[in-house]
Amino acid sequence: MITPEQLQNIHRYWQAANYLSAGQIYLQNNPLLRTPLEAAHIKPRLLGHWGTSPGLSFIYAHLNRLIKETDANILYICGPGHGAPAIVANTYLEGSYTEIYPEVSMNEKGMKKLFRQFSTPGGIPSHVSAHTPGSIHEGGELGYALVHAFGAAFDNPDLLVACVVGDGEAETAPLEGSWKSLSFLNPVRDGAVLPILHLNGYKIASPTVLARKTDAELEALFTGHGYEVLFVEGSDPLPMHRAMAAALDKAYARISALQQQARTANAPIIKGWPLIILRSPKGWTGPKEWHHQPIENSFRSHQVPLTAVKTDPDQLRLMEAWMRSYAPETLFDENGSLLPELQDLAPRGDKRMGMLARSNGGRVLKELKLPDFKKYAVNVAHPGTVEAESTRNFGNYLRDVFELNEDNRNFRLFCPDETASNRLQAVFEKTTRCFLEERQHTDDHLSPDGRVMEVLSEHLCEGWLEGYLLTGRHGLFSCYEAFITIIDSMFSQYAKWIKTSKELPWRKPVASLNYLLTSHSWRQDHNGYSHQGPGFIDTVINKKSNVTRIYLPPDANTLLAVMHHCFSSKDYANLVVAGKQPELQWLTIEEAVEHCARGASVWEWAGNAADTHPDVILACAGDVPTLEAVAAVAILREQLPELKVRLVNVVDLMALSPEHYHPHGLSNEQFTEIFTNDTDVVFAFHGYVRIIHDLVHGRPDPSRFHVRGYMEEGTTTTPFDMTVLNNISRYQLAMEAVKRAPCMAGKSDPFNAYCTQKLEAHNAYISTYFDDLPEIKNWKWPY
């Protein structure tokens, strides 16, 4: 039972945090208010969100107490992102901040630095970010707090993730979609998530939906999701401290009991996990009103509650009174250090939430054990004659990754219900789909212990994986290409996190974020126009070049080589797009390794210009464009043997990039060796053409690159017809090549007639037989 004295101390600790929060928003000097506050002490630009901060600190202080009493390992996920003033204040009070950033020392000088760095040039942002000790969660774009929390809890049986969800964030679709993560968390092997829904009434300007619901409605809603709701409601600090302490004790006891029960019986429990709803005033303890307009408990305290303190002496006085209401002189000693009896309230060492090792995932990362990828190679005795399904073949490798890392429990596959559809079903020889709700005899490879996370939500797949990676584990997101842009903005935020964390020496490298996209745009014969597109490449390529990698393996062996490399890498986002359908194979595993190392190479066997300057170059990136480009070369060699053609394949897209922009960029010498300085290049690309137009900008004579790619044409149709409709079929590429070869000037008509006749035959055939011509379906490399 918590004593009144303990409560009183927690209250003082909270006051200290609130004081530091306000100080960060306002002060550039006089941090301890040793002298009367003057306009000169106020920062010129006032930034930061006060509204959520007192609530966040309230929770932090109480979690400290829980850790001290129970020795729990708690990860604090702060959903209300702009609440950085609170989280920074608390990590400073507990000493974590100074340990990581010694210049922000625990005295008056350091406190001034703490205040000045906040939301100022060269300082730290106003939201929780990679800079913030103890955080794995960027507080910019809202929606992902809870899904990150679950990702962190997976395979961390001794971890309790306390996840604060603001009522603004609770309104976002990804957050609402995250509550069901309970149905995928197995308490026998996983840790626990304690959601703390913080209802303070308003988002920026409008009230929030959940804040205006009755307790009965909220209870019904969350009971439906599987939670047991504990309410902590009010505004009077001391009763609220008592209620919060009781709620946390109850929640912790319940979690421990459920975990023990589940682990003893080895029988998962998914219902009745606690959830705390904290209703407290927005801008709690802040200024009450200004000119008869309420501030506390209204939308006016969302950001900076008093904005004219630098110019309006009355506001300045009100602000001073507010900050002095925390009585800093009773909290900090003469040096500006927190008083010892308050320091004692925080946990020690790595138990401090700002120092939890798993919040800096690289600290606890175990290397992924990988099999020898060469032993899964497809035997390619001759290029273009053997068929294989690239992802199915890779599935064998992936199965063994599961086996090798079974004991470490640090690898999962995340997929929106497409594992088998994406032909990765070999993994089910070693693991299953994870599902905690009721199971039936009609279910397929389903159990609570599965390491394949299938949920029909790209948001959950992405968010779980992000949380899993940032706490030091490994994973793969396998997705239809069509649907991955659902998480465009999540990816962007994650890439920005990695870019930032690389700039912080104390953040240790984590495993790369790996995407394997298949069922791609060129083989959406089953689906249709409405949901296909290679736009994720555009999203990825726009992010920092020290983070992003993009691979388009054209066959099974290059896919193996690429994935093996991606699994070994750190701190990257690796985007891999590959085919799942049976398709011709081009390279032996040795050739594939060499090709991947180069990024782009001339396929000598395909062209007929080995000993001479080519008349025209056919280049390709992506499996379907590669097939069409190689077939185009075969047609040209057969029909126009005098034409000297070179074929170039690009597997590492960023190889095309200028060297100074991306570390994988070919030097100008290498680029010229492959593409010459002057020969026209007909480029068949998996994605939208503009990417190639950009990548070759700055290379010698970019105008000679004639790019064809996905141009938003074609709905449910045959595979080859997709290429025809998008102008990238072998015949269309071959005609373009002839047009671009100077030696063919004035001689192209018969060849064009030949190709046009072939295309007409195709159109006639598919409209009768709904299928591709046998000569297309059964085509093989003829040389």
Next chain:
Amino acid sequence: MITPEQLQNIHRYWQAANYLSAGQIYLQNNPLLRTPLEAAHIKPRLLGHWGTSPGLSFIYAHLNRLIKETDANILYICGPGHGAPAIVANTYLEGSYTEIYPEVSMNEKGMKKLFRQFSTPGGIPSHVSAHTPGSIHEGGELGYALVHAFGAAFDNPDLLVACVVGDGEAETAPLEGSWKSLSFLNPVRDGAVLPILHLNGYKIASPTVLARKTDAELEALFTGHGYEVLFVEGSDPLPMHRAMAAALDKAYARISALQQQARTANAPIIKGWPLIILRSPKGWTGPKEWHHQPIENSFRSHQVPLTAVKTDPDQLRLMEAWMRSYAPETLFDENGSLLPELQDLAPRGDKRMGMLARSNGGRVLKELKLPDFKKYAVNVAHPGTVEAESTRNFGNYLRDVFELNEDNRNFRLFCPDETASNRLQAVFEKTTRCFLEERQHTDDHLSPDGRVMEVLSEHLCEGWLEGYLLTGRHGLFSCYEAFITIIDSMFSQYAKWIKTSKELPWRKPVASLNYLLTSHSWRQDHNGYSHQGPGFIDTVINKKSNVTRIYLPPDANTLLAVMHHCFSSKDYANLVVAGKQPELQWLTIEEAVEHCARGASVWEWAGNAADTHPDVILACAGDVPTLEAVAAVAILREQLPELKVRLVNVVDLMALSPEHYHPHGLSNEQFTEIFTNDTDVVFAFHGYVRIIHDLVHGRPDPSRFHVRGYMEEGTTTTPFDMTVLNNISRYQLAMEAVKRAPCMAGKSDPFNAYCTQKLEAHNAYISTYFDDLPEIKNWKWPY
């Protein structure tokens, strides 16, 4: 009370729909099974989703009965997208399909066409699409059924939107975020949404979370969301028909009662709206099992339940037995027409769900009444000397759009709680924020009648607006640029819908989808690196050029001209990115109109090369890049008056595009007139540079374009510092211009030293004062 005979007829109607669904998936001939089924009758490629289809048809048949009895106007939204076999079958049975596509006649010949067109080249896709009569909802990427339903119901008081949500879709984040739309629907002025949650157990391969919840849990969940749940559960057809009819009667009566009550008292009611949960077997009435593996009621019936019918005679027999189990000879007459007593079950004319006028929004579209935008113009007596906030000024215009269209009730603003933050608050002089939950005295401009839809969910804003537009109304989505990529994939799907509907003469043009992005990447001084980026431009530009328009108005008057144009347009997606901060104004309203008409023009007043060939061109697109480019010109003119500089501003980004690609593309003559053939261009761009690299590809000597744009640098800092960190500040642009001007070769050192010293002074100043230098903040155009 429904009679047994009625039920029996509904059952037969359902059998007919199921027969046609299976026929579409499998048959290319022998549509009425007049002869024994042969392999040759089977299509070569079997596509389509059987699993969901019987349930969708079951609902459709019962809604027909409800319409016949009540004369209700019902819009059917089919969430399970690949259920097109069912929706196409039902619109065919009711005659809508043939009315729109006469070649698919209501006889044997037409039935054969119906079957052959499904999922075949040149035919229709396997998901509900723009081709489908009565649909406003693309069934490709899941998640948006319910939000589209609410968008359609807004301001349609006599409309009932029946929205089928599959249990797969129910697992997506956007769908889970949509239930709360009830909190924004005002039954006094809006129609009703009747969600029908269809739990058939499985998604592609895994069970769904909701299907495995107990009824008690489901009831709690949806009660919490504000619904009253009606369960219809089972597999035996006749009791299920009875239960469904009773549930629909009850739901309809309840909706009518609540609406009447709300409208009589003019007092909105938000709790207790009915929701039907239909639990029925996946692949209901289909083959029961194959080789002792269950098919019906298992994931194996998700797509094509028997896949080898063309090659396996046993499967062919089973399939034939399945199709004959519907007894087609008792449903269709000798000609292959539905028997008259069954035809009678469907509504007539525009009451048929396939013919509902509002499902083809252009049919009911009323033109938006627009004020004379010129009367809102900012007075710009001299360029670069007056400041204004572009979006705040536009807010005045927008306010009057609300006023002019108040009687038509066909315009709304959708915004994730940022209307005031985006400086559009003038609209609150004429309308309010819409909110149906409890209101408190601290709320600001909030009422159930508001036409500003503020919800902290970009998904809901986008989806509501899409549903609103496709049912023939107008709207604007105002959003922070940082957060709009949350709906990248929704936008893509919508753009594809518009592209497709433009190809269908019977689909009438709808109002354009208009985005106004502000709080953009260059002025995220408040926020930080983690959530900023101009990537939405990349998403939009990749879509079909007959759909997309992208505008970057540099000041208030160009914004007015652009928005006025966008509001007048049809069937486009207009992306507008504009500043909200006080900033220098460049053009009078007349100049703005002319500039917008050209798309890109030389700003003669800014340069000093009016009478001569320029030594270098500074080009810009976007408000901040424009300011920096103009300031760079001023620096060059002052420091290096001998250098002849031209300034070009691009307001319509697609003007840069080759003419043949985009209708706004400048001809080569126009392009050359502006950019010359050979002068180097230093281009300051709002977005990622690669877009400009692409757009100028194919123009004379693209290598001379040196583009600077957002390069993922800068976190919370001053506005000018953002430009410095991203290499686009006036000094950096000016140095680049000097480097690129041939006449400056070997003479640039003193100028570079001057600029470098300025940049150093900037750095020193902000690190001391956290603010931009007065000479930067107060800069005005000096000429």
